[in-house]
Amino acid sequence: MTSSQASGDVIDVLVSDHRDVTALIGEIWAVADPMIRRDLTDTAISELVRHAVAEEMYVYPVMRKYLADGDKAVEHDVEEHKELERTMKELEAADVSSGEFDAALRRLEELLADHVRDEESEQFPELRRRVPGEELTELAGKVETAKKLAPTRPHPGAPNSQLFHKLVGPGVGLVDRLRDKLTGRATR
Numbered sequence: 197m198t199s200s201q202a203s204g205d206v207i208d209v210l211v212s213d214h215r216d217v218t219a220l221i222g223e224i225w226a227v228a229d230p231m232i233r234r235d236l237t238d239t240a241i242s243e244l245v246r247h248a249v250a251e252e253m254y255v256y257p258v259m260r261k262y263l264a265d266g267d268k269a270v271e272h273d274v275e276e277h278k279e280l281e282r283t284m285k286e287l288e289a290a291d292v293s294s295g296e297f298d299a300a301l302r303r304l305e306e307l308l309a310d311h312v313r314d315e316e317s318e319q320f321p322e323l324r325r326r327v328p329g330e331e332l333t334e335l336a337g338k339v340e341t342a343k344k345l346a347p348t349r350p351h352p353g354a355p356n357s358q359l360f361h362k363l364v365g366p367g368v369g370l371v372d373r374l375r376d377k378l379t380g381r382a383t384r
């Protein structure tokens with residue numbers, strides 16, 4: 197079921213994640229209601245952690261294997277993901293009506309734009325050229341399955357953030373809990 201639902205190959209999936217998270221950030225800027233802002237922010241964090249983990253699990257190995265400078269490209273992306281996570285943790289901790297929140301959101305927007313530019317203009321086209329099509333299609337199914345391992349989204353406007361946080365489990369911050377759930381790492 198999961199792989200037949202996946203449209204296109206893994207690059208299509210990842211590019212559409214990039215679009216979704218970018219659009220969510222735009223929505224966060226557009227709303228003032230603190231509860232909706234919080235829910236949209238948690239959704240954006242959830243989508244982005246899921247995306248980063250899927251790339252790490254399934255895309256890094258093919259980058260290392262097929263790209264000329266694969267190891268270097270992976271190293272660079274790992275650094276980007278760390279910065280994205282640091283910024284998401286700031287967003288997690290900040291009051292959504294504060295200046296710190298806006299500053300962190302601005303930073304996330306910039307980091308994400310860099311991430312998208314690097315991948316979509318350099319790594320993804322090269323992967324399309326070098327990796328066999330069937331392999332890219334198969335990876336799409338794996339990525340979709342991996343992303344389903346953690347609950348997706350609180351619904352903006354509904355008072356269900358708490359339920360979402362409960363589903364993701366107890367522990368430290370949302371970013372870490374999501375990552376733990378997705379990678380099967382024990383919750384610290």
Ligand SMILES: [Fe+2]
Nearest residue numbers: 210251311315
């Ligand atoms: Fe990405």
Ligand SMILES: [Fe+2]
Nearest residue numbers: 251273311315
């Ligand atoms: Fe990445």
